[in-house]
Amino acid sequence: MFLHIQFDSETPIYQQVKNQIIRGIALGELSLGESLPSVRQLASDIGINLHTVNKVYNQLKLEGWVVIHRKSGVMVNPDLKANKSPDYLAGLDTLLKNITAEAYLNGVSREEFIDFIQKNYDSYKIREEK
Structure with a gap:
């Protein structure tokens, strides 16, 4: 696994x-x-603190992305299933409201914004085709 961390980013390292x-x-x-x-x-x-990685792994576990076994370590959840719960959708709506507001205030047109969303979403559809 190869990660690209931007140490000068405003996004916290654990979030990256x-x-x-x-x-x-x-x-x-x-x-x-x-x-x-x-x-x-x-x-x-x-090149980051091990407590940062520990925080990431614990958050990923709480959200169901990974499982942690004492002896075998951390692995991608083999039983990962779509979790389109009402709570998830409410959080997604809030996140999109914030992103949409920022895009609007930065002069991104509706068409450009939708194009960004489609392009990004479609990049994940490639996985389904494999």
Whole structure:
């Protein structure tokens, strides 16, 4: 697993790592049931504090993306299923409201915004075709 961390980004490091792992799963770069590096190994590989990686793994576990076994470590949840719950959809709506407002205030047209969404969404559909 190869992560690109931008240390000068306004996005916290733990959020960058978390986002990239979720994207890796969606793109099929990480397979269901695939083991992830240990906390120490991943922290060493990307040059961050091991507590940051531990925080990421625990958040991913709480959200159902990974499972953590004491002996075998962290792996992509082999039973990962769509979780389109009302709570998830409400959170998604809030997130999109914020992103849409920022795009609007930065002069992004409706057509450009929808094009961005379609392009990004379609990049994950490639996984379904494999």
